Amino acid sequence: MNKQKPTEPTTKSHYYWQGFRAGAPFILVVAPFGLLFGVVATEAGMDIVQTMAMTVLVIAGAAQFAAVQLLVENAPVYVAILTGLAVNMRMAMYSASMAPHIGSTAGWKRIIAAYFLVDQSYAASIRQYEDVPEMKPSEKLAFFFGTISPICFPWYLFTYIGVKVGAAIPPEYALDFAVPITFIALVAPSLRSLPHLAAAFVSVAVSLSLAWLPYNLWLMIAAVLAMMTGAYIEKHTVITA
């Protein structure tokens, strides 16, 4: 007699594919962004091994662009490194924000998950965790691994294509703007309460007014002030039925 498969893997694969679908729209960001990085790094004089090594090891578009730009300008090596790290400091906040959700899973799983904690996988996963808080940590992790599949692997692939194709993408396509549009599209649905709205407003206002600060300092200040705004309003708002 055939035994029924244990339900556990089925459930996890269900969450994996749910995550996959949540991450899928980000192919629209990752493809042009990766392509662009391949083109830019090649034009900057990096060979294909260096370009792919950077894309795989750093796996953070904005920091990669910043570091390459500084190398082209012959900035000191430590400036390129520190700028890249400053651009990526926001990921410490993602890491802290993910800890309550998947922090209780096995250590080796977190070692792998941390590598894939990019803007897009974070944004897609945290929205799911907020919408369905009753998910178990293992299900949340399966969902997270689902989101990274259509995000991180195309990132490598399209960087490679960018190096190979080489030719500049026609500027009329305005593919640079796929990045902001996709993040707006992901955040807009969570602007559902006063604290969320206020936090987003403070984030935009502070980042625009402090944009002259170097090393993405403006982003860290904007993020911290915006978090404090959201938390403060949440605490002091009397919820009226």
Place this chain on the structure above:
Amino acid sequence: MNDESVWIVIITLGIGTYLIRYSFLGILGGRQLPEWLLRHLRYVPVAVLPGLIAPLVVWPTATGGSPDPARLAAAGVALLIGAWFRSTLGAIFGGMAALYLVQYYWI
């Protein structure tokens, strides 16, 4: 730029970025965080992502940093569709459609 400095940047930035990502996830593990901290962490997405993209919307690199009606319209449309219909894909396609339409008709 020389090969050696490129490799130093790639490896150091790679390791450093990984440690940033691992930081809290690795150290905190499943320990319960205090309520005030959780309350702040709930706002990480809306605190970081709008600030990250706002300068790209207002001062796009592609236009040399000057505000562009097509990109502003695209951002506005994406924001409205996303907030109103709670649809991510709708907002992406609506936003890009607005971008191309305004770009095409704006002389």
